[in-house]
Amino acid sequence: MKIIQVLTLFFVITGCDYFSPKTSNSKLNSTIYVCSKCETILYDEKDMLYQNETSKDFSKSISEKVTYNPNSISNKEKLFCKKCNMEIGNYIKSDSINSNGRHCIDKNSIILKKILK
Numbered sequence: 001m002k003i004i005q006v007l008t009l010f011f012v013i014t015g016c017d018y019f020s021p022k023t024s025n026s027k028l029n030s031t032i033y034v035c036s037k038c039e040t041i042l043y044d045e046k047d048m049l050y051q052n053e054t055s056k057d058f059s060k061s062i063s064e065k066v067t068y069n070p071n072s073i074s075n076k077e078k079l080f081c082k083k084c085n086m087e088i089g090n091y092i093k094s095d096s097i098n099s100n101g102r103h104c105i106d107k108n109s110i111i112l113k114k115i116l117k
C-alpha cells in the first residue's frame, strides 16, 4: 500500500509540472516581399527556396499575384506582377533545383517587408 501511495504522489507531482502555464508568443513576425512598383504583396519568405546576389527563388507566389505564359513550350518564362505588369523575373518550369517549378525573382523587383500578425 505504501508503495502505491508513493507512486501516486510521484505522478501527481510530475503531472503538475507539465501543467505549468507556457507563455506563448502570438505576435510572430512574418516576412513578405512586395512589388517595388505597386507594393502588391507577391511572395512570402517561407516559400523562398534560396537566394544569391542578384535574385531570390520562391517555390510559389501568394495567391496568384504574378503572371506568366503557362502555355509556353520554353522552360523559362518571363514573370510579371499581375497588377502593374512590371517584369519581376523568370518562371522556371523544371530544373535540378526544383522539379515543380520555381520563381526566380530579380532582387530589385521586390522589397522585403516585415509585418506583425
Ligand SMILES: [Zn+2]
Pocket (backbone or CB within 6 Å): 035, 036, 037, 038, 039, 040, 081, 082, 083, 084, 085, 086
Ligand atoms: Zn506591381
